[in-house]
Every structure is written in structure tokens, then in C-alpha cells.
Amino acid sequence: MARRGGGEPVCKVDFFDPKRVASVRRRLKPDETLLSLAETFKALGDLTRIKIVFALAQQELCVCDLANLLGTTKSAVSHQLRVLRNMRLVRYRKDGKMVYYSLDDDHIKRLFDEGLRHVEEMG
Amino acid sequence: MARRGGGEPVCKVDFFDPKRVASVRRRLKPDETLLSLAETFKALGDLTRIKIVFALAQQELCVCDLANLLGTTKSAVSHQLRVLRNMRLVRYRKDGKMVYYSLDDDHIKRLFDEGLRHVEEMG
DNA sequence: GCTATAATTGAACAATTATTCAACTATCTT
DNA sequence: AAGATAGTTGAATAATTGTTCAATTATAGC
Numbered sequence: 338m339a340r341r342g343g344g345e346p347v348c349k350v351d352f353f354d355p356k357r358v359a360s361v362r363r364r365l366k367p368d369e370t371l372l373s374l375a376e377t378f379k380a381l382g383d384l385t386r387i388k389i390v391f392a393l394a395q396q397e398l399c400v401c402d403l404a405n406l407l408g409t410t411k412s413a414v415s416h417q418l419r420v421l422r423n424m425r426l427v428r429y430r431k432d433g434k435m436v437y438y439s440l441d442d443d444h445i446k447r448l449f450d451e452g453l454r455h456v457e458e459m460g
Numbered sequence: 461m462a463r464r465g466g467g468e469p470v471c472k473v474d475f476f477d478p479k480r481v482a483s484v485r486r487r488l489k490p491d492e493t494l495l496s497l498a499e500t501f502k503a504l505g506d507l508t509r510i511k512i513v514f515a516l517a518q519q520e521l522c523v524c525d526l527a528n529l530l531g532t533t534k535s536a537v538s539h540q541l542r543v544l545r546n547m548r549l550v551r552y553r554k555d556g557k558m559v560y561y562s563l564d565d566d567h568i569k570r571l572f573d574e575g576l577r578h579v580e581e582m583g
Numbered sequence: 584g585c586t587a588t589a590a591t592t593g594a595a596c597a598a599t600t601a602t603t604c605a606a607c608t609a610t611c612t613t
Numbered sequence: 614a615a616g617a618t619a620g621t622t623g624a625a626t627a628a629t630t631g632t633t634c635a636a637t638t639a640t641a642g643c
Contacts, residue, residue: 352618353524361515362529366576368507373579375510382502387494395484400590401476406485413632415591425582434589434640444578451574453489455567456496459548475588523620536602538621557610557619
């Protein structure tokens with residue numbers, strides 16, 4: 338998001354179908370819900386994080402495993418895991434010094450698979 | 461993405477489980493596929509675009525309708541529609557001066573609904 | 584207590600992004 | 614042909630984002 342200036346937003350629309358618009362507006366979910374939804378998708382909208390999710394869909398892994406798999410640092414992975422944690426996409430358990438991550442629930446795998454199907458049928 | 465400097469990437473990982481990592485790496489999809497997937501999710505990862513997708517899931521709308529619904533300009537909507545078009549999330553048909561947009565296929569609706577279910581169960 | 588290792592965190596910076604504005608194309612009406 | 618309207622596009626800019634580096638926390642073994 339990136340609004341400019343401070344002026345009030347002006348709707349430069351010349352013509353629209355009030356019936357169509359009203360009908361959709363009535364069914365529109367609250368901003369709060371849609372924002373959470375957008376943020377969930379955004380959390381999946383990065384190559385590194387998608388790889389993390391794919392990997393965790395196979396099996397539980399520690400931060401070191403992920404860093405090695407992705408060829409990056411533990412720090413970078415940890416930062417990205419936080420994004421996924423914030424959106425409740427992954428969970429973790431501690432075992433001594435290690436922290437093992439896994440997908441939070443089956444929704445995530447279904448979401449991932451549904452997206453993959455779209456991409457693979459896109460050609 | 462935002463790499464800094466020019467040095468070669470260094471893997472600062474001290475220890476990892478080679479068996480686990482190798483097993484996951486073997487099943488990892490090609491970068492190209494995962495990048496498309498990430499970009500698809502990224503296209504859905506914005507409040508304005510999520511609202512557009514939600515609206516189009518209800519019914520076909522023209523750019524003016526969308527601009528009015530979202531309280532923004534046709535220009536802003538048009539820019540965002542291009543992002544969605546690029547990822548084949550929406551299609552359009554022209555009718556005179558008007559351009560009517562709709563969701564490209566049922567995958568999109570399922571993807572959206574699956575995400576919504578996750579968010580609404582998140583609490 | 585001391586050292587080593589796993590992971591997290593905050594600051595900094597380059598890259599990316601969303602909206603605005605202005606200019607433009609295309610289509611309809613007269 | 615001229616004027617009006619629907620939509621697209623490019624440039625500019627403020628905000629956001631991902632990785633790196635350095636410092637820190639927490640646990641294990643000696």
C-alpha cells in the first residue's frame with residue numbers, strides 16, 4: 338500500500354451500474370476479514386516462503402535444515418518463518434536447542450495444492 | 461526480493477540432517493513452477509485486489525463498477541486488474557466502450573474460499 | 584562457569600510495489 | 614468531424630519488503 342499526499346480520496350468514476358454495485362457491496366465481507374485474507378496470501382507470495390511451505394508439507398524440519406535446503410542463512414529463514422508464524426501458517430516445537438517447524442493445519446496444504454493446480458494448468 | 465552487495469551467497473549453516481534435507485530436495489518442484497505459484501499468491505496478497513476478486517466472484521463487473529465499489533479511481537483499478545490478468549486470475553470481454561471482468565475459472569474461487577476458511581477459523 | 588551451537592531479533596539498505604497524475608487510445612453519439 | 618466517455622499506460626513517489634550483518638538469547642556439554 339502507498340497512498341500519496343493528504344487530500345481526501347476522490348472517486349473519478351463517471352458512470353456505473355448502481356444495482357450491480359449495491360448487490361456486491363451488500364455481500365462484501367468486512368475489511369478486517371479481507372485484510373487478513375490478503376495478508377495470508379501475501380505470506381505465501383514469496384519464493385523463499387513458498388519453498389519453506391512446500392518443504393514443511395513433506396515433513397517437519399528445523400531452521401538449519403531449511404537454511405541448507407534453500408542455500409541461505411538461518412537468519413533469513415528465521416525472518417521468513419516469523420511471517421508464516423504470524424499468519425498461523427506454520428507451527429513449531431522446541432527440542433533442546435533445535436526448533437522444529439511444520440505446517441499449522443491441513444488448510445494450508447489444501448491452499449497450496451489448489452494454487453499449484455492452477456499454476457500447472459496455466460501452461 | 462532484495463539481495464545486498466555483490467559477494468557470493470554463503471551458507472552459514474552449522475549442522476543439519478542430510479537425510480531429511482535430501483529427501484525433501486528430491487521432491488522439490490522446479491523453481492519456475494514455485495515462482496509462478498508465489499506470484500499467483502502475491503497477486504492475491506493485496507486488499508484492493510482481494511476485494512476485486514471477491515466482487516468478481518459475485519458477478520461480472522466493469523472497471524467503473526469496481527472503481528465505485530472500492531472508492532478509488534479507474535486508473536488504480538485498471539493497474540490492479542493488470543496484475544490479476546497477468547496471473548490469469550481474471551478474464552475480460554469488451555462490449556462497446558465497456559470492459560467487463562470476471563474470474564478466469566473455478567480454481568480461483570476455490571482458492572479464495574479455502575483462504576477465507578483459514579482466516580475465519582483463525583479467530 | 585565457560586564454550587559452542589541453534590535460533591531470534593533489530594537496524595540498514597536495495598529492490599519492489601500501489602497509488603496518483605497526466606497523457607493517451609478506442610468507441611459511441613451527434 | 615468533433616466531443617464525450619471507458620479504459621489503459623508510463624512516470625513519479627511514498628511505503629513496504631527481503632536479505633544481510635551484528636548482537637543477543639537459550640540450551641547442551643565439558
